[in-house]
Amino acid sequence: MKVSFGVPPLWVEGGLRHQVLSLKRELEKKGVEVEIHSPEKKPSGIFHLFKASFSTHELAGRVKEAGIPLITTPVFYSSHPSLFPFLVKIDSFFSRFKLFSERYFIKEILTLSDLVLPNTEEEKKLCERLGARNVKLLPVGVEERFKDASPEEFVKKYGIKDFVLYAGEIGTKRKNTWRVVEALKGLPVVFIGNPRDEKILEKIKEYKFLWIPELPHSSSLLASAYAASRVFVLASLYETPGISAMEAGLAGANVVITPYGGTKEYFGKYAFYCNPYSVRSIREKVIEAMESPYRKKLRERLLQFTWERITERLVEYYSWIS
Numbered sequence: 001m002k003v004s005f006g007v008p009p010l011w012v013e014g015g016l017r018h019q020v021l022s023l024k025r026e027l028e029k030k031g032v033e034v035e036i037h038s039p040e041k042k043p044s045g046i047f048h049l050f051k052a053s054f055s056t057h058e059l060a061g062r063v064k065e066a067g068i069p070l071i072t073t074p075v076f077y078s079s080h081p082s083l084f085p086f087l088v089k090i091d092s093f094f095s096r097f098k099l100f101s102e103r104y105f106i107k108e109i110l111t112l113s114d115l116v117l118p119n120t121e122e123e124k125k126l127c128e129r130l131g132a133r134n135v136k137l138l139p140v141g142v143e144e145r146f147k148d149a150s151p152e153e154f155v156k157k158y159g160i161k162d163f164v165l166y167a168g169e170i171g172t173k174r175k176n177t178w179r180v181v182e183a184l185k186g187l188p189v190v191f192i193g194n195p196r197d198e199k200i201l202e203k204i205k206e207y208k209f210l211w212i213p214e215l216p217h218s219s220s221l222l223a224s225a226y227a228a229s230r231v232f233v234l235a236s237l238y239e240t241p242g243i244s245a246m247e248a249g250l251a252g253a254n255v256v257i258t259p260y261g262g263t264k265e266y267f268g269k270y271a272f273y274c275n276p277y278s279v280r281s282i283r284e285k286v287i288e289a290m291e292s293p294y295r296k297k298l299r300e301r302l303l304q305f306t307w308e309r310i311t312e313r314l315v316e317y318y319s320w321i322s
Helices: 015-029 054-065 084-095 102-112 121-129 144-148 152-158 177-183 198-206 220-228 243-251 264-270 279-290 296-305 307-321
Strands: 002-006 033-036 046-050 070-073 164-167 189-192 210-212 231-234 254-257
Touching (some): 002 015, 054 102, 144 243, 177 198, 177 279, 220 243, 254 264, 264 296, 296 307
Parallel strands (some): 164 189, 231 254
């Protein structure tokens, strides 16, 4: 079986890149031939597109024109899901005048796709409202290795343990890190990641938090940081579902996370859910999580989402299409 992975032109480090490369690695273990599509090459076999957007719309069209099966993992979320289909109708009207929105391109790609694979049930329902046919759930996965992470390396290097940890993009609007920084003032906190602007880094230093530049995902120090932390916080405006939080939870940290974007489907009742729009709520939930024992059932739940299990399901989906 041969599969081409289509990705946005400017895909960077983050959840999407990690998802694509993890699936590629696990599929190749199962004997599936996978290549990351290059614009100069003609797609062949099954084409699996990651992210429905303006930047991938033309590529989806070329795949369908070539008569190749198109599978799409859309990776999108709406904070107003009930209004989304109505807004798409408005977009369709304005498209007559060559005025297009991102929603218009998402719907177009979903309509072209032979199979749509959203990451959460919330996203699945939204795709169906937009007219997508043949929609099947494909959750995001987590690497099982994190359950064996040890705090020793991080504690030896930095001399701290049982702190609050944030790892990921620092300063983007969706990640909500300005509110997170304010909520954690006075607590033992570690930030791992590269800030998007100097002002937030200045604030992190002002509050005497430990800041560590971005670590490679394969870094043993990152896994050790997860294991050394008491609480991992990911109070984003939404997450689908937050791979770093899954990794930290597997490594033994209590997880404080946003309730928006399908996170409850992954973490169930074993995470601490905060209101990301409230500094007070974030702080209260972090303190509650710090004062609570580790919820061991969280690890059991997250082990249902290993990349190996997710890839087994994906191979079945490919077999249906090929």
